[in-house]
Amino acid sequence: MPVAGLATVVRTIHSGKARSMIDQSETNRTNAIEIKGLNKWYDTYHALKDVDLTVAHGERIVVCGPSGSGKSTLIRCVNSLEAHDSGQITVDGTRMCDASSIEAIRGQVGMVFQQFNLFPHLTILQNLTLGPMKARGLSRKDAEERAMKYLERVQIPEQANKKVSALSGGQQQRVAIARSLCMEPKIMLFDEPTSALDPEMISEVLDVIVDLAESGMTMIVVTHEMGFARRAADRMVFMDHGAIVETGTPEEFFDAPKTERCRTFLNQILKH
Amino acid sequence: MKNILALLSLTALAGCGSAGNWGWYVIDPRTQSGWNNITFLFDGFGATIQLSVIAAVISMIVGLMVALPGMSTNRWIRLPSRIYVEFVRAIPLLPMLFWVFYGLPVVLKSMGITVRIDAFWGAVITLAISDSAFTAEIYRSGIQSIARGQTEAAKTIGLTYTQTMRYVVLPQAIRRILPPLANQFIYIVKMSAFASVIGMQELTRRANELVVTEYRPLEIYTLLILEYLVLVLIISFFVRWLERKMGADESR
Ligand SMILES: Nc1ncnc2c1ncn2[C@@H]1O[C@H](COP(=O)(O)OP(=O)(O)OP(=O)(O)O)[C@@H](O)[C@H]1O
Ligand SMILES: [Mg+2]
Numbered sequence: 001m002p003v004a005g006l007a008t009v010v011r012t013i014h015s016g017k018a019r020s021m022i023d024q025s026e027t028n029r030t031n032a033i034e035i036k037g038l039n040k041w042y043d044t045y046h047a048l049k050d051v052d053l054t055v056a057h058g059e060r061i062v063v064c065g066p067s068g069s070g071k072s073t074l075i076r077c078v079n080s081l082e083a084h085d086s087g088q089i090t091v092d093g094t095r096m097c098d099a100s101s102i103e104a105i106r107g108q109v110g111m112v113f114q115q116f117n118l119f120p121h122l123t124i125l126q127n128l129t130l131g132p133m134k135a136r137g138l139s140r141k142d143a144e145e146r147a148m149k150y151l152e153r154v155q156i157p158e159q160a161n162k163k164v165s166a167l168s169g170g171q172q173q174r175v176a177i178a179r180s181l182c183m184e185p186k187i188m189l190f191d192e193p194t195s196a197l198d199p200e201m202i203s204e205v206l207d208v209i210v211d212l213a214e215s216g217m218t219m220i221v222v223t224h225e226m227g228f229a230r231r232a233a234d235r236m237v238f239m240d241h242g243a244i245v246e247t248g249t250p251e252e253f254f255d256a257p258k259t260e261r262c263r264t265f266l267n268q269i270l271k272h
Numbered sequence: 273m274k275n276i277l278a279l280l281s282l283t284a285l286a287g288c289g290s291a292g293n294w295g296w297y298v299i300d301p302r303t304q305s306g307w308n309n310i311t312f313l314f315d316g317f318g319a320t321i322q323l324s325v326i327a328a329v330i331s332m333i334v335g336l337m338v339a340l341p342g343m344s345t346n347r348w349i350r351l352p353s354r355i356y357v358e359f360v361r362a363i364p365l366l367p368m369l370f371w372v373f374y375g376l377p378v379v380l381k382s383m384g385i386t387v388r389i390d391a392f393w394g395a396v397i398t399l400a401i402s403d404s405a406f407t408a409e410i411y412r413s414g415i416q417s418i419a420r421g422q423t424e425a426a427k428t429i430g431l432t433y434t435q436t437m438r439y440v441v442l443p444q445a446i447r448r449i450l451p452p453l454a455n456q457f458i459y460i461v462k463m464s465a466f467a468s469v470i471g472m473q474e475l476t477r478r479a480n481e482l483v484v485t486e487y488r489p490l491e492i493y494t495l496l497i498l499e500y501l502v503l504v505l506i507i508s509f510f511v512r513w514l515e516r517k518m519g520a521d522e523s524r
Contacts, residue, residue, distance in 0.1 A: 081424050107430055117425035121443050130439055131429030176425075183429055 030093040032057045032187055032218040033078060038087035040073055040242075047073045048084070049242040055187075060213045061220045062229040062250075065239035066265060071222040074239070075189045078220070079109045092186055107135075110180030114192040116172045118164045124151070124175050125160040128182050136183070143182075150178040154208050170201030174208055181212075188212065190221040224269055230254065238262045298488040299495055309482055313495060316475035320503070323392065323474060324461045327399035331460070332453065334400060335407030340437070342412055353408070360405035365466055369398045373470045395467035403460055407453060414449035415441055447518040454511040458504050465500075475499050 033055040040048035047070050055061055063071050076082040077089060080102045089096040091105040119127050128147035132138040138146070151157040154174035159167060167175065173193055180188060190209065194202040206228045213219060213232040223229065229236060229250055236253035238246040238261075246253070246262045257263045299313070300306035342353030373394035380387055389397070418441050426436040468477035479496040483489045 079428060081427065103430075106428060109428070111425075111428040113421060113425065115419075115421055117419075117421035119422065119425070119440055119444075131431065134435050134439060135430030135432075179425075179429065 030090065031055060032059065032092055033220075034088070034090040035074075035078070036088045038074075038077060038084055038089065040070075040077060040082065040084045047242050048077070051087070051242075051244055053237065053244065055218060055220065057186075058216050058218055060218070060232055060234045061237055062233040062235075063220060063222045063237045063239060064224060064226075064229070064265070064269075065245075069239040070242040071239055072191050073242075075111075075191055075220050075222060078187075078189060079106050079111055081111075107183070108186045109189060110183055110185035110187070111189045112173070112176050112180055112191070112193050114195050116169070116176045116196070118172055118176055118179070120164045123161050123163060124156075124167070127164065127175060128179050131179065131183050146182055147178070150181045151175075153181065153211075154178045168201060169197045170204045173197065173201075173205045177205075177208055177212070186218060188217055188219040190219065190223065192222050192224070194223065194225060226254070226266075226270060238265065240265070294491070295488045296491055298482075298486045298491050309486070309492075310495075312482060313475070313478050313492070313499070316473065316478040317499070317503075319392075319472065319474040320461065320464050323395055323399070323464045323467060323472070324457065327396045327403065327464070328457050328460050330396065330400035331403040331407050331456075334404040336411055338404060338408040339411035339415065342408065343415060357405045357408055360402060363402065365398065365402050365463055366469070368402055369395065369466055369470060372398045372401075391467065391470045391472040394470055395464065395472050399460055399463055399467075402463075403456065406456055406459075410449055410452045410456065411445075414445040414452075417448050418444050451511060451515040451518060454507070454514055458507050458511075461503055461507065462500065 031054050033053070035051060035053040038048050038051040039046070051070075051074060053061075053074075063074065065071055073082055077084045078091065080096060092108050094101050094104050094108075096102060096105055119130070122130065125144060125147055128150065129138075129140065129143035132143040132146055133140060148157055148160065151160055154177055156167075156171055156174055156178075159171060159175070164172060164175075173196075177193075193209065194205050197205060202225070206225060209219075209221065210228070210232050221228075221232075233250050236246075236248055236250055237244055238253070238257075238259075240261050246257065246259050248258070252258075253262075254266065257266055297303060297306055299310050301310055338353050338356050341349045342357070344350045373389060373391070376394075376397075377387060377389050422440055422444070423436055426440045431439065464474060465476040467474055468480060471477065475496060479492050483492050486492065
C-alpha cells in the first residue's frame with residue numbers, strides 16, 4: 001500500500017499541520033478530493049449550497065453539523081451515490097463527468113454506512129471477497145487471502161465463515177470497514193459509522209477507524225463523536241443548512257469556535 | 273383433498289337422488305367405453321401441463337426483462353416497461369389469443385418472415401405475454417423490497433449493475449419473488465383452458481369434443497373441473513411448501 005508507506009514517512013518526521021505541506025511536495029500532484037461550487041437539489045429543496053472543500057492526500061476530515069444539514073449528501077456526492085446538479089468534483093486527479101470517470105473514482109473511494117449494509121445472504125468471507133473477485137478479477141485464493149488480512153486488521157478473523165446475522169453490530173461494522181479495505185481504496189468515507197451501534201460497541205469501531213487514520217488513509221468521517229474528532233481529525237468541517245459554515249483544526253474548532261451557530265451546536269452535543 | 277371428497281360425494285348423492293337425469297356411465301371406468309372416454313380426457317393433462325410450464329418459463333424471463341429497466345431512475349428507460357405492463361394487462365386473454373393465432377402470422381409475413389403459428393405455440397405466446405405483465409410486477413416489488421443500501425454498498429465495492437443484480441439483489445429478492453411467482457403459475461394453468469378455442473388438444477378441448485359426441489355435458493364438465501382442481505391443488509401444495517421453506521430461510 002503506497003499510501004501507508006508514504007504516511008509512515010510523514011508520520012515519523014512530522015505531525016499536525018506540517019503534514020499537508022509535505023504531502024503536496026512529496027506526491028507532487030493534485031489533492032485527494034477537490035470540490036468546487038457544489039450544488040445539489042432534491043426537487044425544490046436546496047440540499048447543498050455552493051460547497052467548496054479540498055482534502056489533501058493523507059488528510060483526515062471530520063464533518064459535523066445538525067441533522068439535515070447535508071453531511072450525508074455531501075459525502076455521497078463524492079462517490080456519486082448522489083448525482084450533483086452543478087459544481088465540480090475531482091477525486092485523485094479524476095474529474096467526475098461521465099460513467100467511466102465515476103467508475104474510476106469509485107475504484108479509489110471506499111465507503112462505510114451507518115447501517116453497515118453488509119450482504120446478509122453471504123458469509124463474512126464472501127462479503128469481503130465479492131468485490132475483489134468480481135470487480136477486480138482476483139482469484140478466489142488471492143481474494144480470500146486479502147480478506148483474511150483485513151479481517152485480522154479489524155480483529156475478527158475468527159468470524160470469517162459466519163453469517164452476517166450471527167455478528168453483533170460492532171462486529172458487523174468492522175466487517176463493513178474490512179470489506180471496503182479489501183478494495184484497497186485511497187480514500188475512505190464514513191457516514192455516521194457508530195450512530196446505529198449500542199454504546200458499548202462504539203469504541204471498538206472507533207479504534208479501528210483511528211488505527212486506519214494513523215496508517216495515513218485519507219478520510220472524511222461524518223460523526224458526532226467529538227472525542228474521536230479530537231483524537232483523529234486534522235480538520236473539522238461544520239455544516240448547517242447545506243453549507244459549510246466553519247472549518248478549522250480541532251483545537252480551534254472546539255476551544256474557540258468562530259460562529260455562533262457552531263457554538264450552539266457544540267454546546268448541544270457536548271452536553272450529552 | 274377434503275374439498276375433492278366433499279364434491280365427489282355431493283355429486284354422487286345427487287346422482288342417486290334423481291337417477292334418470294344422470295349418466296355417469298360415460299365416464300364409468302368399469303365399462304370399456306367409459307374407460308376409453310376417461311383416458312381420452314386424461315390424455316389432455318400432458319398438453320395442459322406442457323403448455324403451462326413453457327408459457328410460465330417464458331413469462332418469467334420476459335417479466336424480468338421488463339421489470340429491470342422498469343426500475344431505472346431514468347424515466348426514458350422506465351417508460352417502455354410501464355407502457356408494456358399497462359398495455360398487456362389491459363388486453364383480455366381471448367382477444368389476444370385470436371390476434372396472435374390469426375393476426376400475428378399476417379403481421380410477420382408483411383415483415384418478410386413466414387412462420388406458421390400452430391395452436392400450441394399460439395397459446396404459449398399468448399399466455400406468456402399476458403402473464404409477463406404480472407410477473408414483471410412481482411419482480412419489481414420483490415426487488416424494490418431489497419433495501420437501497422444493498423445496491424449502494426455494491427456500487428461502492430465496484431460492482432457493475434449486472435453484477436449487483438446477480439450477486440447481491442436477486443439472491444435476496446428471490447425469497448420474496450418465488451412464492452408469488454409460483455402462485456401466478458396457477459393462473460396460467462387455469463387460463464390455458466382458453467387454448468381450446470384455437471383447437472389445442474388440452475383438457476378443455478377434449479372435454480368439449482367428448483360432449484359433442486356423448487351429449488353428457490354435466491358429467492364430463494364435472495370431471496373436467498375435477499381435473500383442474502387436482503392440478504391446482506398439487507401446485508398450491510407446492511407453493512405452500514415453498515413459502516414455508518423461504519420463510520424459514522429468512523429467519524435463519
Ligand atoms: N433522497 C432524498 N430526497 C429528498 N430529500 C432528501 C433526500 N435525501 C436527503 N434529503 C434532504 O436533504 C437534507 C440533507 O440530508 P442529509 O441526509 O444530507 O443530512 P445529514 O446532515 O446527513 O443529516 P443526518 O444527521 O440526519 O444524517 C435533509 O433535509 C433531507 O431531508
Ligand atoms: Mg446523514
